[in-house]
Amino acid sequence: MDRDLFSHIDTDLNSISYLSLNYDHFDSALSSIVSSPSAAPTPPGPNDSLVLRELIGRLGTICNNKSASVGAVDHSANTSCYSTPLSSPPKSSLHPLPNMNPNPNPMPFAPDPGFADRAARMPCFGGGPHMAMSGQLSRVSSSQSLMDAGMTGGVQLEGELPVRENGSGGRGANNGRKRKAGVKGKGKEASLASSGTVNSKISEEDQSAKRCRPDCKAGEKKGGTEEKNGNCSENNNGDRENKNDSDSNNANAKPVEPPKDYIHVRARRGQATDSHSLAERVRREKISERMKLLQDLVPGCNKVTGKAVMLDEIINYVQSLQRQVEFLSMKLATVNTPSDVNMDNLLQKDMPQACSGSMQQPLYRSAFSYPNQPQVAPLNSLLATNSIPNLGMQPSSNLPFDGFGNANPQIGGFWEDDLQSVVQMGFGQNQEAALSSQSFQGSGPSSSDMKIEL
Amino acid sequence: MENPLSEARQHSQTIIEERGKRIKLAAEIGLARSSSGRHWARALRRRLYRKPPQREYIVKNPTPLLKKEVPLVAEVVADVAEEKEEIEDKVRALQRLVPGGEEMEVDRLFEETADYIEALREQVGVMRALACILDGMESKDGDKL
Numbered sequence: 393m394d395r396d397l398f399s400h401i402d403t404d405l406n407s408i409s410y411l412s413l414n415y416d417h418f419d420s421a422l423s424s425i426v427s428s429p430s431a432a433p434t435p436p437g438p439n440d441s442l443v444l445r446e447l448i449g450r451l452g453t454i455c456n457n458k459s460a461s462v463g464a465v466d467h468s469a470n471t472s473c474y475s476t477p478l479s480s481p482p483k484s485s486l487h488p489l490p491n492m493n494p495n496p497n498p499m500p501f502a503p504d505p506g507f508a509d510r511a512a513r514m515p516c517f518g519g520g521p522h523m524a525m526s527g528q529l530s531r532v533s534s535s536q537s538l539m540d541a542g543m544t545g546g547v548q549l550e551g552e553l554p555v556r557e558n559g560s561g562g563r564g565a566n567n568g569r570k571r572k573a574g575v576k577g578k579g580k581e582a583s584l585a586s587s588g589t590v591n592s593k594i595s596e597e598d599q600s601a602k603r604c605r606p607d608c609k610a611g612e613k614k615g616g617t618e619e620k621n622g623n624c625s626e627n628n629n630g631d632r633e634n635k636n637d638s639d640s641n642n643a644n645a646k647p648v649e650p651p652k653d654y655i656h657v658r659a660r661r662g663q664a665t666d667s668h669s670l671a672e673r674v675r676r677e678k679i680s681e682r683m684k685l686l687q688d689l690v691p692g693c694n695k696v697t698g699k700a701v702m703l704d705e706i707i708n709y710v711q712s713l714q715r716q717v718e719f720l721s722m723k724l725a726t727v728n729t730p731s732d733v734n735m736d737n738l739l740q741k742d743m744p745q746a747c748s749g750s751m752q753q754p755l756y757r758s759a760f761s762y763p764n765q766p767q768v769a770p771l772n773s774l775l776a777t778n779s780i781p782n783l784g785m786q787p788s789s790n791l792p793f794d795g796f797g798n799a800n801p802q803i804g805g806f807w808e809d810d811l812q813s814v815v816q817m818g819f820g821q822n823q824e825a826a827l828s829s830q831s832f833q834g835s836g837p838s839s840s841d842m843k844i845e846l
Numbered sequence: 847m848e849n850p851l852s853e854a855r856q857h858s859q860t861i862i863e864e865r866g867k868r869i870k871l872a873a874e875i876g877l878a879r880s881s882s883g884r885h886w887a888r889a890l891r892r893r894l895y896r897k898p899p900q901r902e903y904i905v906k907n908p909t910p911l912l913k914k915e916v917p918l919v920a921e922v923v924a925d926v927a928e929e930k931e932e933i934e935d936k937v938r939a940l941q942r943l944v945p946g947g948e949e950m951e952v953d954r955l956f957e958e959t960a961d962y963i964e965a966l967r968e969q970v971g972v973m974r975a976l977a978c979i980l981d982g983m984e985s986k987d988g989d990k991l
Contacts, residue, residue, distance in 0.1 A: 682956035703936035721870035
């Protein structure tokens with residue numbers, strides 16, 4: 393039965409695509425589609441997805457072809473809806489939209505749930521005496537309401553229509569995915585929806601896309617889509633780079649599933665669109681994104697290209713950092729300090745979580761722009777943790793300060809980057825009180841405890 | 847008879863080594879604490895607390911982690927399979943470096959590596975600063991000991 397439905401639609405679509413871009417023809421084609429709501433109780437299997445994709449592709453083609461004519465149409469309520477998706481280049485298609493980029497054609501118009509009704513009521517829908525169309529639109533609106541009531545499948549289908557399979561506009565990919573889910577998910581409703589969709593696709597694409605989102609989750613649940621139907625999450629248009637969670641989607645998705653479980657993937661033109669390769673592509677892109685992040689972290693990696701070399705650099709860097717830690721710990725062991733310096737506690741002091749991520753460079757630079765100040769307090773607080781006994785330095789003593797003051801010019805260079813870590817080290821929660829009591833001036837606007845003046 | 851001076855020197859050397867190890871342990875614990883939410887930090891803590899006296903330091907291992915020689919020039923025309931294997935080797939090496947890396951997928955591994963690098967940098971900074979400060983102090987209080 394599924395096959396029947398699809399093949400029927402298929403045939404109609406074939407005929408449609410060859411017709412002149414004219415609402416009348418479209419009407420006739422649509423009507424035929426509309427009138428064939430064969431129930432498909434069982435959700436279509438995975439192999440149907442291919443058929444669906446093809447379907448969507450063809451519909452997308454149709455819609456794109458119609459863009460010219462439709463764009464010319466002027467409807468008070470429809471204008472925005474029409475213009476947007478149709479303004480996307482109809483057949484440009486060759487530019488593969490990378491998943492990472494935000495959708496270049498986001499839905500500019502706000503979803504208009506009542507649009508279907510309005511459109512249906514408009515006598516001149518399509519700019520002409522298309523009563524049939526409006527009649528069908530009314531059907532659409534009814535089906536819309538049906539869909540709104542919970543048949544999200546149809547809504548999804550609507551979204552697909554204007555979209556070419558290969559992601560012409562922003563919504564394309566999303567809608568494509570949604571459509572599949574919808575059709576698969578809800579047999580009867582899906583068929584209704586599809587018919588309704590075809591009818592009102594032009595008008596409803598906007599709301600479908602938007603509506604799909606909250607509904608999609610419900611809609612796709614049943615979908616045996618092995619594909620990424622995640623779009624139904626809120627980040628429909630712009631977000632293409634989520635992971636592919638198709639399996640988990642299908643297995644136990646609930647209507648209120650958090651959107652983050654859903655992944656949006658757009659099939660690129662000329663690339664395989666089965667779930668595996670798409671998942672693979674998503675994964676690859678994720679990995680490359682992370683590698684870029686690492687590239688920024690590792691110094692001197694900007695000019696390097698290629699995964700292998702980058703990985704080498706990363707490995708070397710991590711190794712060198714680890715070696716530095718080891719070397720420094722040895723060095724600290726050799727430092728002759730007053731014996732009651734408890735180095736272990738110094739280094740083990742919990743770093744305030746707030747500072748672990750942020751590099752408070754500006755604060756530090758400004759703090760360290762202060763020349764030596766006759767304050768032993770920072771040094772004391774730096775070195776003294778709650779468990780460290782007396783370091784032998786009293787606030788009144790000038791020796792440590794002098795030592796520090798002498799060291800300052802020498803270490804001024806490398807302190808810039810490491811200041812924050814110094815502060816972090818010295819400023820456990822217990823230190824905050826000590827620091828605040830010392831009330832350094834000009835410590836900067838930061839309200840965190842990391843205030844040190846030298 | 848052994849020169850008592852060298853004995854003393856050796857003894858102090860051992861003391862220093864022991865101290866260094868303890869310090870390094872402390873540093874690693876601090877490192878793990880700084881990003882306690884991270885997988886690598888938890889793995890590091892597990893490792894540290896499991897066998898406190900002997901810790902396996904990859905850094906001490908002189909043999910290079912990468913078995914294959916790295917081509918000096920990026921091979922654009924490299925065989926895909928070869929490349930893949932190369933990259934896999936490197937990924938495995940990275941996994942060994944980052945604590946807890948063996949159990950992660952590549953993308954997660956990269957994420958953890960980024961965080962680990964950041965934490966390491968901070969730790970190095972702390973220790974450097976500390977060493978500097980203490981050096982400065984020492985130069986003044988050298989005779990205090």
